[in-house]
Amino acid sequence: MRLPSHKTKIIATIGPASNDRRTIESLIKAGMSVARLNFSHGTFEEHKKAIKRIREASKKLGRRVALLGDLPGVKIRVGKLLGGKIELRRNQTVTLTTEDVEGMEGIIPVEFKDFPKLVSPGDTIYLSDGFIVLKVVKVTEKEVVCKVIVGGTLYSHKGINVPNARIPLEAVTERDFEILEFMIENDVDIVGISFVGSAYDVLKVRRFIKEHNARLFVVAKIERPDAVRNFDEILSAADGVMIARGDLGVEMPIEKLPILQKKLIEKAVMAGKPAIVATQMLESMTTEKLPTRAEVTDVANAILDGADAVMLSEETAVGKYPVDAVRMMARIARATEGYRESFGNVRMLEWKEKIPKKGTIKDAITRSIIEALQVIDARYILTPTRSGYTARLISRFRPKQWILAFTRDEKVANSLMLSYGVYPFVVESDDEAEILQVIKGLGLAKEEDTVLLTKGAPVGKTVGTNTIRIFQVP
Ligand SMILES: Nc1ncnc2c1ncn2[C@@H]1O[C@H](COP(=O)(O)OP(=O)(O)OP(=O)(O)O)[C@@H](O)[C@H]1O
Ligand SMILES: CC(=O)C(=O)O
Numbered sequence: 001m002r003l004p005s006h007k008t009k010i011i012a013t014i015g016p017a018s019n020d021r022r023t024i025e026s027l028i029k030a031g032m033s034v035a036r037l038n039f040s041h042g043t044f045e046e047h048k049k050a051i052k053r054i055r056e057a058s059k060k061l062g063r064r065v066a067l068l069g070d071l072p073g074v075k076i077r078v079g080k081l082l083g084g085k086i087e088l089r090r091n092q093t094v095t096l097t098t099e100d101v102e103g104m105e106g107i108i109p110v111e112f113k114d115f116p117k118l119v120s121p122g123d124t125i126y127l128s129d130g131f132i133v134l135k136v137v138k139v140t141e142k143e144v145v146c147k148v149i150v151g152g153t154l155y156s157h158k159g160i161n162v163p164n165a166r167i168p169l170e171a172v173t174e175r176d177f178e179i180l181e182f183m184i185e186n187d188v189d190i191v192g193i194s195f196v197g198s199a200y201d202v203l204k205v206r207r208f209i210k211e212h213n214a215r216l217f218v219v220a221k222i223e224r225p226d227a228v229r230n231f232d233e234i235l236s237a238a239d240g241v242m243i244a245r246g247d248l249g250v251e252m253p254i255e256k257l258p259i260l261q262k263k264l265i266e267k268a269v270m271a272g273k274p275a276i277v278a279t280q281m282l283e284s285m286t287t288e289k290l291p292t293r294a295e296v297t298d299v300a301n302a303i304l305d306g307a308d309a310v311m312l313s314e315e316t317a318v319g320k321y322p323v324d325a326v327r328m329m330a331r332i333a334r335a336t337e338g339y340r341e342s343f344g345n346v347r348m349l350e351w352k353e354k355i356p357k358k359g360t361i362k363d364a365i366t367r368s369i370i371e372a373l374q375v376i377d378a379r380y381i382l383t384p385t386r387s388g389y390t391a392r393l394i395s396r397f398r399p400k401q402w403i404l405a406f407t408r409d410e411k412v413a414n415s416l417m418l419s420y421g422v423y424p425f426v427v428e429s430d431d432e433a434e435i436l437q438v439i440k441g442l443g444l445a446k447e448e449d450t451v452l453l454t455k456g457a458p459v460g461k462t463v464g465t466n467t468i469r470i471f472q473v474p
């Protein structure tokens, strides 16, 4: 086999434009590591088909792909519009209604009965990730009459944001738990929790997963001010985080996004938890064959900020060029990754200094790995890992070598598909001989290649990673 040409993980959302066998295979070949199913859209039937196709394609191509299920959460949405869309013009009067009607010129149905209670005259309402802006003029029991401030084309089921409203709802809804059950039954690997406000929201999902004897890697989506404020506790409760810039860019002043992105990524990377950057990364490729300069630069900068993974949404869900979009991300990643040490925010040699000088065995091992990599020209870092933790700890330092992770557990392997520079393999036993056999068998290494292997040799009761071995492949 050949390892991917890029170490940054690429997440692609599967939707009407990509939910067929051929496109899914092409997405995998182009470099998709994780397929995202957005349960805000589509039916269980469609998602079920997507899951089956992805699993089959991944098997056929011999390329691991993890499944990320994204929960809808408390997002308020536009209902169904006649013909799928309506035009909104500046200064026009439009009525948002909670009645169950199809939308048309001047009338927009809202899928949330208490919507009129959330707003008062003078409030600003954002539609479609903020592309369309309305000002509230009048509120009645079932209607909110607005004036269009910024117009545009509105599509069915687009999101509605009212940044200052206190939404009197739990972040994780009853509907979310039904979907979570579907994800568990259908063997999804990673769950994305939308509109997390505090660690409590994450722990509720964790408890539900545990009660169902399931295991899902839990990603907290940071997309409202509360989540930014409570980021540290959310990060420690979750397995990974997503900077969901679509909603975050409406819920917070948009100009704060760039610095926020850098700060949050840095914290997540240091904690050894994958950081995903999402939304509008190659937005113009939804309709164009090539991205803008600004988009290419955005992807590259997210990588230099230290992101583990970059995500495509409508580009691959409903866009005209889903495969080209993934291919483009892979190209940008490949061209950028080599410059991490000189231009990046997460630099191995600087980060090494953040490891406590008086710390745990793991700290000592991590430090030794980095020292060793500076001295020898190793081909790979070979890491047996039970929970994925060791592989993620090493990934934090973004070595230029691939970290090949070996685990007995399919779920752990799939969760590692989110971590920068880690390529996971499922093995029956994680002893050295088997690992060497696997990599030689796959043609990844040849005799006399130098490799660095981490091990957990029993010391008293400890069986965590406590040993490194550097040797040439026999
Ligand atoms: N099955 C589908 N999966 C994903 N997106 C879809 C699907 N069908 C239609 N779409 C469109 O593609 C866009 C994808 O963007 P994205 O996945 O970011 O969703 P979103 O609506 O912005 O919601 P969220 O903030 O929950 O992710 C959606 O806004 C929607 O208009
Ligand atoms: C991905 C997502 O939910 C957002 O950007 O808002």
Ligand SMILES: [K+]
Binding pocket: 038, 039, 040, 070, 071, 072, 073, 194
């Ligand atoms: K969602």
Ligand SMILES: [Mg+2]
Binding pocket: 194, 223, 244, 246, 247
């Ligand atoms: Mg969102």
